[in-house]
Structure formats: structure tokens, C-alpha cells
Amino acid sequence: MSNIKIECPAYFEPTKEEISWLGSLPDAAHEVQTRLYCELELGHSGRHCSLGQSQDVGTEQTCWWVWWSDGTGRAIEECDPCPAAGSDGLEEDLLCLLPVGHVGKHRF
Numbered sequence: 001m002s003n004i005k006i007e008c009p010a011y012f013e014p015t016k017e018e019i020s021w022l023g024s025l026p027d028a029a030h031e032v033q034t035r036l037y038c039e040l041e042l043g044h045s046g047r048h049c050s051l052g053q054s055q056d057v058g059t060e061q062t063c064w065w066v067w068w069s070d071g072t073g074r075a076i077e078e079c080d081p082c083p084a085a086g087s088d089g090l091e092e093d094l095l096c097l098l099p100v101g102h103v104g105k106h107r108f
């Protein structure tokens with residue numbers, strides 16, 4: 001296992017409306033980036049995806065993922081986290097950071 005992540009280079013730039021919508025969610029955890037990079041592995045199949053926003057309410061976390069593919073627009077969807085667990089060699093019991101149903105390798 002290597003610490004060098006080889007990831008898909010795809011990205012998109014959300015519109016002002018998308019940024020303000022993601023930024024206006026209650027208990028939004030992040031500043032919305034003006035450029036969102038795909039978080040899947042290089043050469044994956046299917047749609048690209050990137051975390052647009054997460055909401056932390058107590059111990060509950062709601063994650064909004066943006067899915068897109070070349071030329072067919074995009075969708076912002078609330079997704080449960082991928083249930084896979086693993087280890088990076090330093091810490092145990094890491095959970096995959098990607099949404100359930102993602103393609104490619106898990107990411108910890």
C-alpha cells in the first residue's frame with residue numbers, strides 16, 4: 001500500500017446557485033469549493049463523484065455528493081457512506097470516505 005493517491009483528474013466548477021445552495025444547508029460543515037475534484041480512482045468507470053457538502057447534526061452526518069459525467073450534466077444526491085472498513089497501516093477501523101455504491105477502490 002502506498003500513500004501516493006492516484007486519483008481521477010476530473011473536476012467541475014459548481015454554479016453560483018449550487019454553491020449557495022450547498023452553503024446554505026443547515027449545519028453545513030464545509031466551505032463549498034469553487035472547484036470540486038473527483039474523489040474516485042484514476043480510470044474508474046461510470047460517473048465521477050465529489051463530496052459537495054456534509055451536515056453534522058449531533059452524531060448524525062448527512063453527506064451530499066455531486067455525481068457527474070462528461071456531457072450529461074450532474075446530480076446532487078444525499079448518499080449514505082460506503083460501509084467498507086479498512087486500515088491505512090497507522091490507525092485501525094477506518095471507514096471508507098466515499099459514498100455507498102461508488103466504483104473503484106475504497107478510500108480511507
Ligand SMILES: [Zn+2]
Binds near residue numbers: 010044049
Ligand atoms: Zn472521476
Ligand SMILES: [Zn+2]
Binds near residue numbers: 096106
Ligand atoms: Zn468504499
